[in-house]
Amino acid sequence: MLLSAWISGLGLGSMYGLMALGFYVTYAVSGTVNFAQGSAMMLGAVLTFAFAQTLGWPMLASALLALCLCALYGLLVELLAVRPFAGRGSESWLMATVALGIVVDNLVMFSFGKEPRSLPSPLAVTPLKFGEMGLGIYPLQLLIPVVGLALAGVLHAVSRRTRWGVALLAVVQNREAARLMGIPIKRAVAASFALSALFAGIAGVLIAPLYNVHADMGTLFGLKAFAVAILGGITSAWGVMLAGLLFGTAEALITATLGSGYTQILTFTLVIVALALRPNGLFGRATLRKV
Numbered sequence: 050m051l052l053s054a055w056i057s058g059l060g061l062g063s064m065y066g067l068m069a070l071g072f073y074v075t076y077a078v079s080g081t082v083n084f085a086q087g088s089a090m091m092l093g094a095v096l097t098f099a100f101a102q103t104l105g106w107p108m109l110a111s112a113l114l115a116l117c118l119c120a121l122y123g124l125l126v127e128l129l130a131v132r133p134f135a136g137r138g139s140e141s142w143l144m145a146t147v148a149l150g151i152v153v154d155n156l157v158m159f160s161f162g163k164e165p166r167s168l169p170s171p172l173a174v175t176p177l178k179f180g181e182m183g184l185g186i187y188p189l190q191l192l193i194p195v196v197g198l199a200l201a202g203v204l205h206a207v208s209r210r211t212r213w214g215v216a217l218l219a220v221v222q223n224r225e226a227a228r229l230m231g232i233p234i235k236r237a238v239a240a241s242f243a244l245s246a247l248f249a250g251i252a253g254v255l256i257a258p259l260y261n262v263h264a265d266m267g268t269l270f271g272l273k274a275f276a277v278a279i280l281g282g283i284t285s286a287w288g289v290m291l292a293g294l295l296f297g298t299a300e301a302l303i304t305a306t307l308g309s310g311y312t313q314i315l316t317f318t319l320v321i322v323a324l325a326l327r328p329n330g331l332f333g334r335a336t337l338r339k340v
Contacts (some may be wrong), residue, residue: 050052051302051306053305054302054304054306055298056191057186057190058294058297058299059194060189060259060297061297062293062294062295062297063197064193064270064297065252065270065277065288065292065296065298066289066292066293066297068087068090068249068277069131069275069278069281070200071086071248071249072086072245072275072289073246074204074245075241075242077208077218077241078158078220078241079131079135080209081135081216082275083242084143084271086112086246086274086275087150087152087268087269087270087271087274088154088271089152089245089253089267090253090266090270091153091265091266092153092157093249093253094253094256094257094266095157095161095253095262096114097101097111097254097322098159098262101166112198115250116254117190118250119247119249121243122247123242123247124242124243129145131145131238132235133145133246135216148268153262161321165263167258167261169258170256172188173189176285178320189255191277191285193292194294196273201286202250202264203291204286205287206305219232220257236285237333243336249267256270274337276317277289277296279330280295280331281293281332281333282321282331282332282333283330283333284308285333289332291331292330292331295331296320301315302314303315325332
């Protein structure tokens with residue numbers, strides 16, 4: 050039972066980590082975060098369901114189109130809810146991104162319906178077996194950590210070892226210098242929000258066959274993903290991914306051993322204790338500020 054819970058926790062934690070990577074990307078490039086991440090995750094799952102089940106399209110084509118639309122949604126979040134406020138030095142984008150996410154959740158609720166729906170997947174039909182014993186886990190639960198860690202590795206390599214990645218990181222450090230070097234500031238920030246929503250959409254597509262698809266599914270996931278981003282150190286791609294794995298594993302083990310009634314209490318208590326001991330996150334580093 051504990052082995053099954055541990056593997057299930059890795060899959061769940063990788064989903065948190067993917068969404069937390071979206072918070073990392075926008076913070077690293079623009080110093081802002083996308084609090085509409087939960088709705089982007091929900092859109093990835095709902096759109097995949099709509100294309101695959103309602104329209105009868107192939108699963109792969111449905112998922113790819115859903116992810117493209119998630120990236121487009123990220124562009125709209127930056128254009129409508131972030132740029133008008135961040136450009137004036139206002140922090141009202143905090144509330145604007147939250148509000149836009151709520152609007153999208155409710156629009157989907159009216160069009161998609163309130164009833165949770167199941168998204169079939171060949172990777173989430175037959176549980177794996179070890180000898181004669183069923184482990185109670187699906188191949189998809191093993192695939193999610195692989196995808197999450199691979200994306201974290203790619204993101205880290207791109208941001209540290211390519212000119213494009215370094216250029217994006219330069220935007221938040223000194224916008225004027227980045228502009229003088231020919232870096233398109235607005236495009237860079239918009240690209241970070243598109244990538245942020247894309248990561249959330251990937252999480253939604255991967256997790257949809259394991260959980261029921263519904264319009265409210267991204268709310269709690271988005272909150273937990275932000276907690277994971279802070280816990281891991283929002284300035285570290287590897288940090289937020291590893292923190293997601295730790296958070297998901299702890300959540301699954303607590304549920305398996307003590308029951309679901311203790312899950313939220315203990316996991317968020319552990320987050321508070323960890324941040325009290327490591328204010329910059331488990332894998333983050335303090336940044337120097339010029340005064």
